[in-house]
Amino acid sequence: MMNQAGRAIAAVSAINEEQPLLAVSGLGKRYGPGCPACLDLQGQRCPQCGSLWACYDISFDLYPGEILGLVGESGSGKSTLLRCLYFEEEATTGIMTIPSYQGGPANLLAASAQQQRYIRNHMMGMVFQNPWLGLRMHVSGGGNIAEKLLAAGVYHVGRIRTRAAELWRQVEMPLPRLDEYPQNFSGGMQQRVQIAKALANKPPLLLLDEVTTGLDLSVQARVLDLVRQIQRELGVAMLLVSHDLAVIRMLADRTMVMHQGRLVEQGLTDQVLEDPEHPYTQLLVRSLL
Amino acid sequence: MGRGGCYKDRQAGSHCYEGMGIPVTALPGGSKGRDKKEEEAILSLESVTKSFHLTLTRTIELYALRDLSFTVGRGEFLGITGPSGAGKSSLLKCIYRTYRPTCGHIWYESARYGSVDLACAPERQIIHLRAGEIGYVSQFLKVIPRVAAVDVVAERLIPGGYSWPEARRKAIELLTRLHIPPELWDACPATFSGGEQQRVNLARAFITRPRLLLLDEPTASLDSAMKGHVIEIIKEIKKNGTTMVGIFHDREVMDRVADNVLELNIVKGCSGSKAEGRAAGREAAPWPQ
Numbered sequence A: 001m002m003n004q005a006g007r008a009i010a011a012v013s014a015i016n017e018e019q020p021l022l023a024v025s026g027l028g029k030r031y032g033p034g035c036p037a038c039l040d041l042q043g044q045r046c047p048q049c050g051s052l053w054a055c056y057d058i059s060f061d062l063y064p065g066e067i068l069g070l071v072g073e074s075g076s077g078k079s080t081l082l083r084c085l086y087f088e089e090e091a092t093t094g095i096m097t098i099p100s101y102q103g104g105p106a107n108l109l110a111a112s113a114q115q116q117r118y119i120r121n122h123m124m125g126m127v128f129q130n131p132w133l134g135l136r137m138h139v140s141g142g143g144n145i146a147e148k149l150l151a152a153g154v155y156h157v158g159r160i161r162t163r164a165a166e167l168w169r170q171v172e173m174p175l176p177r178l179d180e181y182p183q184n185f186s187g188g189m190q191q192r193v194q195i196a197k198a199l200a201n202k203p204p205l206l207l208l209d210e211v212t213t214g215l216d217l218s219v220q221a222r223v224l225d226l227v228r229q230i231q232r233e234l235g236v237a238m239l240l241v242s243h244d245l246a247v248i249r250m251l252a253d254r255t256m257v258m259h260q261g262r263l264v265e266q267g268l269t270d271q272v273l274e275d276p277e278h279p280y281t282q283l284l285v286r287s288l289l
Numbered sequence B: 001m002g003r004g005g006c007y008k009d010r011q012a013g014s015h016c017y018e019g020m021g022i023p024v025t026a027l028p029g030g031s032k033g034r035d036k037k038e039e040e041a042i043l044s045l046e047s048v049t050k051s052f053h054l055t056l057t058r059t060i061e062l063y064a065l066r067d068l069s070f071t072v073g074r075g076e077f078l079g080i081t082g083p084s085g086a087g088k089s090s091l092l093k094c095i096y097r098t099y100r101p102t103c104g105h106i107w108y109e110s111a112r113y114g115s116v117d118l119a120c121a122p123e124r125q126i127i128h129l130r131a132g133e134i135g136y137v138s139q140f141l142k143v144i145p146r147v148a149a150v151d152v153v154a155e156r157l158i159p160g161g162y163s164w165p166e167a168r169r170k171a172i173e174l175l176t177r178l179h180i181p182p183e184l185w186d187a188c189p190a191t192f193s194g195g196e197q198q199r200v201n202l203a204r205a206f207i208t209r210p211r212l213l214l215l216d217e218p219t220a221s222l223d224s225a226m227k228g229h230v231i232e233i234i235k236e237i238k239k240n241g242t243t244m245v246g247i248f249h250d251r252e253v254m255d256r257v258a259d260n261v262l263e264l265n266i267v268k269g270c271s272g273s274k275a276e277g278r279a280a281g282r283e284a285a286p287w288p289q
């Protein structure tokens, strides 16, 4: 992915500059048995063993407080990448580090389940593309938030109630509906409950998978406002997956483009959109003009 | 892909090290050999070429800028002129890194980082420079839905550590000076007239008092009274030490603000358009007769 000079530069600028919150290198996820031919794969499907590589050789850094956009065609592996980062799914290859966590160097993808749980519960929040994966539909909205707080080590019932109500207000949900099942909520409300749940433990990192997809325009706008507000006021770093380039342009400082399981381009958002380099990105951007 | 590192390291090798915040040892021509004018330069373009490699229908290589070199002194206002398609906007976008130059260097003397090659500096460095040192006024405002004019302007101060009330106070001060009526302050600029949007756009750039300000036809949609107000502010900002590069169609406006003028021309007989710089620096700055 990156030559020696590139690595040296990345290292030097990290010293001069800031430390990434999250560093990922060579991450891959394979569905299938795998074989030696998988090592120099062209597309997503290995012709020898038939395995599908949902993502392949993904490397990037995410800095504190920034919104990093992730775009790419359907099936290019965006959701899979997020699920791997959230330890929902076991990555097949790769290294992921959080430099501020216990001195940094350990590969968290290979850490114990207990350690992964700790990181997820204390440092991460995720909004799933499908709310059925992110919410327990037969547990009340408040209960969903409480679950995340309990996982993060908040056991005091009064504090949990207060925090849940506070988050409920923050995402502009009507307070009387705190005890209702998310199953009964509209899509936009479910996304907002997911955001409330993701924010419960005040994580420095949010993984957002298509937070606005499928919502009608006015609800979309409110969810986007919420995301902007969270970033501005809480300084939370976000990895934001969206197929809506307008959303990406509005929210992301930097943007990465995935195509057939690989990162084919990354850069400043305005540059990726206005001066795209990779043929796939050019197609993506032009088709939306 | 480099991860925020210099994208040029894929093609070229070590020349981009110079811009990474590492002490510059080998500037072309040798730093000892630089004359006084160059020492005072805050911006110095060396053989900048920008071509677009478009792969959509068939592969075409389109040149917007070719081998362009010039310097801008500290506190100077350099006007850019030339026919439509000569590459004026592309030039500003290369300096702002919305476009990545294909070849060449764009040396900028940063307050924070020292000598930086904007053509290949790490993206995070560019983001910090955009937040604190380099401003850009595009021809059109990119409106963020549902955000009030005052906040569109004020938010630019937040990364610099201002509180919201403080930032809003400064924003209102500036909007007043630009004659945006108070009843519009809390409205979203989406519904503003072209001239009002342009003034919000200017306020967004002016409020951070950037060291280097890039202006793309900033007075194009303003009437002559408004032009007067804008010119007044441009002059004031200039007096405070901001260096500016500005594109104007309007010769009269240009005469009132520019110290020097660079004329870009389309050179015929090339594939695509080709531009070259005619004038550079203080000595030679002829107007087209």
Ligand SMILES: Nc1ncnc2c1ncn2[C@@H]1O[C@H](COP(=O)(O)OP(=O)(O)OP(=O)(O)O)[C@@H](O)[C@H]1O
Residues within 6 Å of the ligand: A031, A052, A053, A054, A072, A073, A074, A075, A076, A077, A078, A079, A080, A081, A129, A243
């Ligand atoms: N559990 C699984 N078993 C087998 N294949 C899977 C599994 N999960 C995902 N895939 C495949 O991995 C590929 C990437 O899927 P993923 O959901 O990450 O795509 P995506 O980029 O998020 O797409 P979209 O934009 O449609 O959400 C797809 O081809 C998908 O069918």
Ligand SMILES: Nc1ncnc2c1ncn2[C@@H]1O[C@H](COP(=O)(O)OP(=O)(O)OP(=O)(O)O)[C@@H](O)[C@H]1O
Residues within 6 Å of the ligand: A274, A275, B052, B062, B063, B064, B082, B083, B084, B085, B086, B087, B088, B089, B090, B091, B273
């Ligand atoms: N993102 C882009 N992709 C492809 N071609 C581009 C892009 N931006 C500019 N060009 C081309 O580069 C050339 C110079 O364009 P540019 O916008 O810089 O001209 P200009 O001097 O600003 O013109 P005008 O006075 O009309 O604004 C044009 O031929 C244009 O089509």
Ligand SMILES: [Mg+2]
Residues within 6 Å of the ligand: A078, A079, A080, A129, A209
């Ligand atoms: Mg998905």
Ligand SMILES: [Mg+2]
Residues within 6 Å of the ligand: B088, B089, B090
């Ligand atoms: Mg132009």
Ligand SMILES: [Zn+2]
Residues within 6 Å of the ligand: A034, A035, A036, A037, A038, A046, A047, A048, A049, A050, A051
């Ligand atoms: Zn295989």
